[in-house]
Amino acid sequence: MAAPPPNGNDWIRELLGPSFADERITNGPAREYYVPVEEHEFVPAAEALCRYKFVLIGLFACEGFSDRAPCSLFSVFEKKEHILILIRHVNGHAASVAGLFPSASWFERECRDGFGIQFDGAFDTRRLFLHETYPDNFHPLRKSFRNQPAGEEIPISPEREYLFRVVNGEGVYQVPVGPVHAGIIEPGHFRFSVIGETIFNLEIRMFYKHRGIEKLAEGRLPDDGLRIAEAVSGDESVANTTAFCMAAEKISQIEVPDRAWYLRTILLEMERIVSHLNDQAGMLVDIAFPLGANQFAVLREECVRTNGRLTGSRFLRDMICIGGVSKDISGSALDDLVVFLQQFRKGYRVGLKIVLSTTSVIDRFATTGVIKKSLLRPLNITGPVARASGGNVDVRVNHPYGIYDRYAPPIKPLRDGDVLSRFTLKAAEIMDSVDLIERLVAEIPGGEICSSAPVKDGYTLSMVESARGQNLCWVWIRNGRIDRYKVRTASFCNWLAIEHAIQGNIVPDFPVINKSMNLSYAGTDL
């Protein structure tokens, strides 16, 4: 089938059937389409969308959205520039689509934990972010639940313990790793089933860091949401606050001044450079090549210090605000940035040459941790991980925001999908980001940096391309306060790819594969 036409609702009818009349379809401020569906219409609609190669990029619940039922389920489907959100009003039960869209499995388990919705026909009904210490029938995202310290912890008895997939057979043994790891990294549990040295199966268990971000945002003023969005994942502060602010701005029809968007874009790209450098250094540490790792570690620290000089925060915090940016960056500071980037580019090329001309590096990187292209759509794999496996996905191009329509980054996907592809792809993206920042500084207009308009009520979806991929958030502001802040970072979906990438590899290669995918635990666990 050809791509659906961009205008009108005909393409929706073509996909879902003639019963979807215009009056059933509403258009959101971010050009997303909302279609309420009955429960019996949902599965056929999902099947049609699956046939037409739509990707399920989000599924979340929200209370009080409709008078018809206590809870509404939003299923967000995406294909290229089209976003279709099917809304189901549910009363405790809903049909699972995890069989059609495997990315739904974690989404549905998340909704079940948060709201107590049962998904009929789901292949996995274990709890997700609520671990054993939480009592049964505990659903913190329900409006009736007051956000206060829980009572006594439930002691973990053997029958309450989480059931991992069991792999039996001669010579198969289990290697449990985590949640506390050997390095300075975040907590998560990995259960390897190993034959000899080769990994036969890996199951990951996350959410050790579940700190209740979404509940925390409930009932807060929109401005308080900024600090919460920053806390989603420390090294994606700019991306997540930008997504949140874009949602608030679209809902309230706030025009962000051009200068603010230039500054935001510079910060977004700086964040990407720092993040990619961190991965590259980490990947080289994990294959015991400190000479190469330190090249990137030095450059990274220099970038972080530059960030500190530009904004007063090494993590670029407190810069993005609703309506623009909170602080201007002076012309001389921007000129210094360009001087720094020129130096940086030279240093980076030296480092890259050292690394890519070392045979032991290529030997460890090439053919390690392959992610097949066929995995991308079912699991909604995005970001550099997808682009290194032949995926043509980038929010900056597919759903341009801010000034990215004028400054679209070149997407140059690689095909192999191994660690080496991810490494070289990130190297190319760092160079592209440096070029982009230089162009932005050269062309940045003067003028206001923030438009102060009141935030209105409404809801919308907003997406940003963070260093890790597609970060999505859905914000509903009601009576001047945040009613629902649903955030889904790229890592939430990308994590599942590691279970596939690791199969057939050896245990000692796990750290480098993990690092090459650059997954945020904090951004997943919320």
Place this chain on the structure above:
Amino acid sequence: MVNAITCLFRKKVTGGSPVTDDEIEMIGRKLRCEVDRVFGHSLAIRELDTGSDNAAEIEINNLTNPFYDVERFGISFVASPRHADVLMVTGAVTHNMVVAAQKTYAAMPSPKFVVAVGDDACNGGIFAGTYAVLGGADKLFPVDLKIPGNPPNPMEILAGLLALMKKAEGKLHQDP
């Protein structure tokens, strides 16, 4: 071949330090003296993340980059709590991490010290009083030192460690 010969006969030196930051050198030298005196030349730190937004870990990780390179001051980050003198805790303590955090602390040999790094670890930060977190690190174990910040930068963490040395000396003398 020419390359191999050059490699053989070239003077073997490590590269120079990327920068010499007087501030780091000064605090590092003090720290080196104190680590030598109080901890017998080496301080082993185990990092434990109980629910941070990952910024604090990144800053702790940065302590090992060539700019700071704390290993030259006698400080090492170790892979097991069984080898650690100090537990460096980041993030508010989530309910899901309580058991793992308790086990980590219990695995450390005495005398042991706990340092909370970042606002969330100090008092729970913005998550204090919510359903998912217990609060700061002091809700789980005695905290010897708190280094506030969102997150504290590497220099602040180093300054904190220096303060810990003074405190640790007192505590070590009290212990029989």
